[in-house]
Amino acid sequence: MAIIISKWRELDRWFFIGALISVLLALPVLAILLSYSSLSADLWGHLVDTTLAEYLTNSVLLTLGVGFGSMLLGVTLAWCVTQYSFWGRGVFEWALLLPLAMPAYIMAYTYTGMFDQFGWFDSRSLIGAITFMSLVLYPYVYILAKTAFSSQQRTYQDAAASLGVTHAQYFFKIALPIARPAVFTGMALAMMEALADYGTVAYFGISTFTTGIFRTWFGMGEMQLASQLAGALALFVLLVLSLEKYSRKNMRFYQTQTPAKDNTINTYTNTEATPFISPLLMSVGCFSVLAIAFIIPVLQLCVWAWDYIDISMMDEYLTLVSNSFLLAFSTSLLIIVLALLLSYAQRFSTHPHVSGLTQFAALGYAIPGTVLAIGVLQPLGWLDEQINVVWVFLFDEYIGLVFSGTFVALIFAYCVRFLSVALHNTQNGLERIKPNVDDAVLSLGLGRYRIFSRIHLPLLKKSILAAGILVFVDVLKELPATLILRPFNFNTLAVKAFEYATDERLLAAALPSVTIVLVGIIPVILLTRAMK
Amino acid sequence: MKKIASLYILSLLCTPLWAANLSADNRIVESELNIYSARKEALIKPLLDKFSAQYDVKINLVTGKADALLARAKSEGKFSPVDIIITTDVGRLARAKSQSLTQPITATLPDYVTLKDQESHWVALTTRNRPIIINPLTVDADSITSYEDLIKPEFKGRVCIRSSSNIYNQSLVAAMLIQKGEAQTLAWSKGMVENFARRPKGGDRDQIKAVVSGVCDIAVANTYYLAAMRNADETTQAIANKVKVIWPNQSNRGVHLNISGISVAKHAKNTLAANLLIEYMLQKDAQSWYANTNHEYPVDPSIEWSDTLKAMGTFKHETIELNQVGELNGQALRIMDKAGWR
Structure with a gap:
């Protein structure tokens, strides 16, 4: 009896932790949804009569296109580097993550500038936007699929082979279905990012839901309607994610052991043994993707930046680099802790609502940064006011703004926006560990902390590192929320790059842009080394 | 792994310290002036530094x-x-005023x-105009x-x-x-959409480039962009020199005029310095900096x-009440929505 009671308490504690974090992070989204308190028939009527259909069509096409494009690239590349040995595999394995460090709008500006220069063709179309975004967003799928493929047990493959299943059949019938949660998660991240993108579509003149939100807010001055549109966007994403979760609610795939390293890679070295594609083609394919998504635009940016480098600005430039790095680094650590706590709350708590709460807390990723920033400002502004009321009562003076306009607001916004990225990774990692492992360890009298540090952490290492790097790079690239929420005199590389780029000064934008990419590379390399 | 874990905790402990240190900049002291600027840093900071x-x-x-x-x-x-x-469009100044x-x-x-x-509640620091830009080889300048x-x-x-999402078009x-x-106005917007060479995309510079590359023959763009292109690298200069500026409506209302302007915030703590800055921005030094570095028209x-x-x-420009332009922004956008101008 005593055991049952103590266990209950523990579960309850996990629910409490999960609920607390979720509610806190859901505040900005709730603030946005509050805009539904009053609806204007006139404004909605205007939208329905004129632009809404176009916003929806373009957003759906863009999102599906980017989802499909990044799945195709991410899964294919991940399968190749985990299953076969071919020339350059060791390098491609980590180098294929690099495009992640490229903000989509910088990619768009760079290629458009290049094509303009050579007078080739106009890439500013929906297809262009889908292509550019898929090229920088496929690493979300790649990194998750790679982890999933490489942790699939060799025994499946051996069993399949003994039954005469070809490698292609094995991929479609066994490997891919097992990796489905991971692949879908990666696609969902890429699609949410595409849905919330503003920079690229605005530059290409494509009317999407997001550009519509800003037209309504900035152009019409109707912030409430804009918030309503953003809220609808978030609810739509919640619906899709829930449907996917529901559709695989009875599927569970566990790994029972850390796969031994020499088991993870097959050594098909001759063309006969590789039923898919020849090794040469794999090398060429990987290199082409890397060249188009990374090498060519980076080289172009370097060429532009070279003409523009001004040594006297070095001090300011170094400040930018350290600002951006520190902010991204500390934020990613914080977000990983939050994501782990939430994942464990979900694992340990039996409360029926814990999963739904977590899902809601992670909605921020689908909301355009600017709208989210306003959602962050509203509860923080209210809180600041209350603090001042209390402060005046106690000390007879105002303390001023404690949260708004400080790093608290900025980091809070990042947590809301990017929790989803980390959470998907940690949840995926945890889901692959059988719950009976926990029970076995608990029955041995070890506490939950021990389970974490001795059993889970080694198994979760890759997922945690992947989460860390994705968030790091995302924060590094983040623009709209940073722009509004940052404290006085605080600039990041992304802010600088954006200011020049939107002022249509591509050459000046090149240096900060290429630096974002370079700073983003450091964690990619660290991650790869840690994964080995 | 242990190392990573301890690094973690250490950095977590340091985060608030670092944040507190940086955000110390936020304290409001009498000799400080806090500015929210919709103008890009590069276009305003040099002047602010001089003032400082x-x-x-x-x-x-x-x-x-x-x-x-x-x-x-x-x-x-x-x-x-x-x-x-500080903003770059009168509409925003009007909106700031109407939101108190x-x-x-x-x-x-x-x-x-x-x-x-x-x-x-606001005052203009510079003016900008939105004339018509043509390729003189393909368009007879007298026909427009x-x-x-x-x-x-x-x-x-x-x-x-460019797109109707853009404030200059609004x-x-x-x-x-x-x-x-x-x-x-609705008829005009519809006529414009009829005559579009392509779906609106890109910025003002892109429209000028499109005129030169033959995608279209006529563009509408702010002078400030054309002037910047005429002072850029050689390739860009060559492009920019191929187009001609047409000042429209010179016999009646004049070319469309907009401003960049400045306001003192409602809850400003340092109104003294704020007003001092406004005076400074209207002095000859600052005004001539705008004219020569940013290629905007000084007031x-x-x-x-x-x-x-x-x-x-030289040209004749519109002389309407600018606050009204700001107030009608939303309505203008609705008209463009109806006309199919995206």
Whole structure:
């Protein structure tokens, strides 16, 4: 009896932790949804009569296109580097993550500038936007699929082979279905990012839901309607994610052991043994993707930046680099802790609502940064006011703004926006560990902390590192929320790059842009080394 | 792994320290002036630095999109640290005023200052114009004398202009709405869409480039972009020199005029320095910096224009109440929505 009671308490504690974090992070989204308190028939009527259909069509096409494009690239590349040995595999394995460090709008500006220069063709179309975004967003799928493929047990493959299943059949019938949660998660991240993108579509003149939100807010001055549109966007994403979760609610795939390293890679070295594609083609394919998504635009940016480098600005430039790095680094650590706590709350708590709460807390990723920033400002502004009321009562003076306009607001916004990225990774990692492992360890009298540090952490290492790097790079690239929420005199590389780029000064934008990419590379390399 | 874990905890412990240290910049001291600027840092910082050095006032700056900054000021409420709001469009200044985010300017303004709010909630620092730009090789310069001429059937498929999401186009249409009424403005917008060479995309510079590359023959763009291109690298200069500026509606209302302007924030803590800055921005030094570095038209008529601006010629501009342009922004956008101008 005593055991049952103590266990209950523990579960309850996990629910409490999960609920607390979720509610806190859901505040900005709730603030946005509050805009539904009053609806204007006139404004909605205007939208329905004129632009809404176009916003929806373009957003759906863009999102599906980017989802499909990044799945195709991410899964294919991940399968190749985990299953076969071919020339350059060791390098491609980590180098294929690099495009992640490229903000989509910088990619768009760079290629458009290049094509303009050579007078080739106009890439500013929906297809262009889908292509550019898929090229920088496929690493979300790649990194998750790679982890999933490489942790699939060799025994499946051996069993399949003994039954005469070809490698292609094995991929479609066994490997891919097992990796489905991971692949879908990666696609969902890429699609949410595409849905919330503003920079690229605005530059290409494509009317999407997001550009519509800003037209309504900035152009019409109707912030409430804009918030309503953003809220609808978030609810739509919640619906899709829930449907996917529901559709695989009875599927569970566990790994029972850390796969031994020499088991993870097959050594098909001759063309006969590789039923898919020849090794040469794999090398060429990987290199082409890397060249188009990374090498060519980076080289172009370097060429532009070279003409523009001004040594006297070095001090300011170094400040930018350290600002951006520190902010991204500390934020990613914080977000990983939050994501782990939430994942464990979900694992340990039996409360029926814990999963739904977590899902809601992670909605921020689908909301355009600017709208989210306003959602962050509203509860923080209210809180600041209350603090001042209390402060005046106690000390007879105002303390001023404690949260708004400080790093608290900025980091809070990042947590809301990017929790989803980390959470998907940690949840995926945890889901692959059988719950009976926990029970076995608990029955041995070890506490939950021990389970974490001795059993889970080694198994979760890759997922945690992947989460860390994705968030790091995302924060590094983040623009709209940073722009509004940052404290006085605080600039990041992304802010600088954006200011020049939107002022249509591509050459000046090149240096900060290429630096974002370079700073983003450091964690990619660290991650790869840690994964080995 | 242990190392990583301890690094973790260490950094977590350090985060608040580091944040507190950096955010110490936020304290409001009398000799500091806090600015929210919709103008890009590179286009305003040099002037602010000069002011800072001259008057020993520490300037704290946040740049961003005008409406987002206004929303920030609004949610910060009466504790907002902002003293000065700078924007690049009259619509935003009007919006700031209507949301009670500004207060009257008390600085003594020079006599030539006419572009200002009637209650002195904002004042213009520079003006910018939105003329028509053509390829003189393919378009007879005499065939276009007004914005209305752009919708002539002979220009079908030959006009480039950026998206209606862009504030400059919203102001252009809002100004037309005031002067020509709703029916004519809607007809004009529809005519424009008819004559588009392509779906609106890219920025103002892209429209100018499109005229040169033959995608279209006629564009509408702000002079400031053309002037910057004429002072850029050789390739860009060559492109920019191939186009010709047409000043529209010279026999009637004049070319469309917009401003960049400045306001004192409603809850400003340092109104003294704020007003001082406004006076400073209207002095000859600052005005001539705008004219020569940014290629914007100074509001001070005694300042000599840059050679690039002089080469574009003189013109007559609109003389409507600018606050109204701001107020009609939303309506202008609705008209463009109806016309199918995306």
